[in-house]
Amino acid sequence: MEEKLNYIEAAEQPIAMHPKKFALWLFIVTVVMIFAALTSAYIVRQSEGNWLEFDLPEIFWYSSGIIVLSSLTFHWAYISAKKDNLQNLRIGMVITSVLGVVFLVSQWYGWIALVERDVYFVGNPAGSFLYVFTGLHGLHLVSGVIFLIIVLISSFRYKVHSKQLATLEMCVTFWHFLGGLWLYLFMFLLLNH
Template structure:
């Protein structure tokens, strides 16, 4: 005996995503578009000439390591949340927040190093682009650190665990995105400097 199919059986179920996650992904797409436009403008403007040659601050290597290490801490924290290991979750979150703050301090010192080399925001487009790249990324990183602090506080209120991972997943996605964005910018600057 054949089962009678109804119209509802033939309709595919839509892919669902939490609205906040969807908004985060849209935001990240806009950030990618902004930085893609800026890097394209950098290449076009560099080809026009009148471009200051200077050495990138060596602290960029250190901050790159810091941002990668912070992502490792955050991923460890996320995996701990999935296992309901709240102690490891908190340790990982504290590590990610501290390293995120260290990255921001490192970015400040990179600007100090640029000023010491007489590379300023005004005067030459090469310096202007570098300050815009690092400043805009730092601004997004500040929002990421705030997000991590919110999640860290939530871990002490027992709001992050294996049955409640949405905020943790969003913070992890955003932080890994910011880390990847920095690595992209740093590699772009190394290759196009």
């Protein structure tokens, strides 16, 4: 009988998740669905023919390295926060924020390189898809950089430390997601251009 009561009490305890983290995960799932639909549409449209063949600009390779490096620096900042090493947290946040802006600038230069190769937003669908992929990802990355700056400011106000990690964890999750999304898009475009 006692085992049955313990089982019932354990079953009544809900699985708890911070409401903002739950909202972030819903947003991430939505973004995944958008990009899954876009990449599916890309493959379907490519199979119809009239598809411009071109090499991706070299700058996209560099931007991929930048986004991976930014994830590493952000992870270092997160580990530092868990250890209450606030100086390293701030340094890691500043470096990650700068790398995020550098990534966005590199994407802009990628667009310039595309124009130099006569790949435009209007015209052939191959170019249109590429601009939509990189532009939509860039828009999400702008929101990620803004989130980074908010967390960076909070770290200077001593609002991020080992006992208060929820906002930092959400930012880390979102940033790693954006990095993974870019790597997925880049590999997809390399294999399907």
